[in-house]
Amino acid sequence: MIKKTIDTVLNVRPIFVGIQHLYFYEGPCRFGEGDELMPEYDAMMNQEMNAAYVNEVVQHETEGVHIMDPIYVERDDWFRSPEAMYEKMAEDIDKVDFYLFHFGIGRGDIYLEFAERYKKPVGAAPGLCCDGIGNTAAVKNRGLEAYAFMSWDEFDTWMRVLRVRKCLKNTRVLLAVRWDSNRSYSSYDNFINQSDVTNKWGIQFRHVNVHELLDQTHPVDPTTNPSTPGRKALNINDEDMKEIEKITDELIANAEACTMEPDMVKKTIQAYYTVQKLLDAYDCNAFTAPCPDLCSTRRFSEEKFTLCMTHSLNDENGISSACEYDINSVIGKVIMTNLSGKAPYMGNTNAIVFDKEGHMIPFHKFNDNTIEDIADKTNLYMTFHSTPNRNLKGLKAEKERYRLAPFAYSGFGATIRYDFAQDIGQVITMIRISPDATKIFIAKGTISGGAGYEMKNCDQGVFFNVADKVDFYHKQQYFGNHTVLAYGDYVEELKMLAEALGIEAVIA
Structure with a gap:
């Protein structure tokens, strides 16, 4: 059978990593006033930010680039990394070519450990401020493949490029x-x-x-x-x-x-x-x-x-x-x-x-x-x-x-x-x-x-x-x-x- 390289599809998995503070407090890792410091506010904002992220990323499905079903995970302010979280993120990993992460402060280690565990290309979504650059540097300097995208246009271009690399593999x-x-x-x-x-x-x-x-x-x-x-x-x-x-x-x-x-x-x-x-x-x-x-x-x-x-x-x-x-x-x-x-x-x-x-x-x-x-x-x-x-x-x-x-x-x-x-x-x-x-x-x-x-x-x-x-x-x-x-x-x-x-x- 002739499976043409032009029919190759790059599969991209979006992952949103939320954080849930368990108590009312303010400090270097958490900012806000009044109800913004309540655990319920975190739960609401995690869902709103995830919805906005998913709504944006699905618009970048193009011919040859498929945006897979997004995955949502979260951790609390004990900063633990349960195995169940990694198992969920790694669902159908053999079908995934690229992982696009959205995360913030206190979650970059998850991005890093995922790359170390699974050796899959990962990227930090546009607009992550310091966290995208800093944690991508941590991944890159361990000899692993990672990208921090400045804009969604840059993300689109990189996906086209990585699809070409997959075409070569095929x-x-x-x-x-x-x-x-x-x-x-x-x-x-x-x-x-x-x-x-x-x-x-x-x-x-x-x-x-x-x-x-x-x-x-x-x-x-x-x-x-x-x-x-x-x-x-x-x-x-x-x-x-x-x-x-x-x-x-x-x-x-x-x-x-x-x-x-x-x-x-x-x-x-x-x-x-x-x-x-x-x-x-x-x-x-x-x-x-x-x-x-x-x-x-x-x-x-x-x-x-x-x-x-x-x-x-x-x-x-x-x-x-x-x-x-x-x-x-x-x-x-x-x-x-x-x-x-x-x-x-x-x-x-x-x-x-x-x-x-x-x-x-x-x-x-x-x-x-x-x-x-x-x-x-x-x-x-x-x-x-x-x-x-x-x-x-x-x-x-x-x-x-x-x-x-x-x-x-x-x-x-x-x-x-x-x-x-x-x-x-x-x-x-x-x-x-x-x-x-x-x-x-x-x-x-x-x-x-x-x-x-x-x-x-x-x-x-x-x-x-x-x-x-x-x-x-x-x-x-x-x-x-x-x-x-x-x-x-x-x-x-x-x-x-x-x-x-x-x-x-x-x-x-």
Whole structure:
């Protein structure tokens, strides 16, 4: 079953800790006049404050963040901590991701002991004055996770960020492997150690042989595959072919143009559909496969498809998917998809450099002619790959206009072409996690042009201006070639996520 990370919900348990003074008195821990010092007044105020707290916190349930039933506990002025109180607060603890406490003077030790006992993330609700800061410091300095929220807006942002962390924990990546399960021949900037990534963030990796994958794209007897003779595999069947033809027809019909034969599009969709069957069988929700490793088998050339379209459609459907066996980009896409609610884009990210005469130093098919319409060529960068998608502006948004064109000049390997030039002025945020999984590169840019909308191959991309091209370039060297970008400004949220993940944020 494919359990998408975009369906992940962060469960937040509100807890109100009241205090009940048993006698009439005034002093450093209790203030008031007349009836305000009576035990009955405490009982009334505890209920009023709890009601106000619950009324506020339930308003902060959003898509992906669930506010669970609140829990009320109290102690008296003997300052005892009965076991029954902790047992009540810990009800259904396995279902809770975050505890939001409301408390005051004489109750911070409960907040601290709860964190020490259960090792769950805790936070002090906004408006707690000195108690929230002081007791959160006590928790943090014991190596435990705690937050003191200055405002409800800050609380909302942190819950979005912590939900992204939970999404990572729920990520299961299907890795199509030919030779090396750690990297491909174009991704040596990959994670050095997958086990480290699993131990840090809970991400799991499953592996499938590329030849087994390719064999299963054929609508033949599933026991006759050359890679697994006699075993019943998950080959495309007649019912699958009906759905494949439907997807193919819709893609072609809705495109502004299709510069390849329909049968070549269908072969590409057969590969996409096979990957869906394998994701389902392996209980995975993310995917990557190598490029040169697979290309050199000659099977892409023989089968007449590539996996470019697979990555594009996966991203549109909330299944993070990356080219070139780039596991770092898969994880970057999980982050940006769930932070932005939009389908991200990834690709080779290169500085645009000029010679002494002011001409762009060309690479791939990009040159002076490509950037002639870009007004501001200072601090210019580009990201390019043939895997854009139609939901860059929102997973639930209406799909943007597109073309279909082949990856191969001989006409196979359907790719989506997106006109990034229509989005000039759009702010974008880019990330990449370092190979040693200790840092995250975060940068912001503004789209200034596009290329490749009417071309073939991997000549598809977006130009953008950054704050400082030299700074960007030298910091990027510690992270790698590909970056993942999403529409919008998420720099502050990503800095918060870096803190939550225990890694360093490097800002360019």
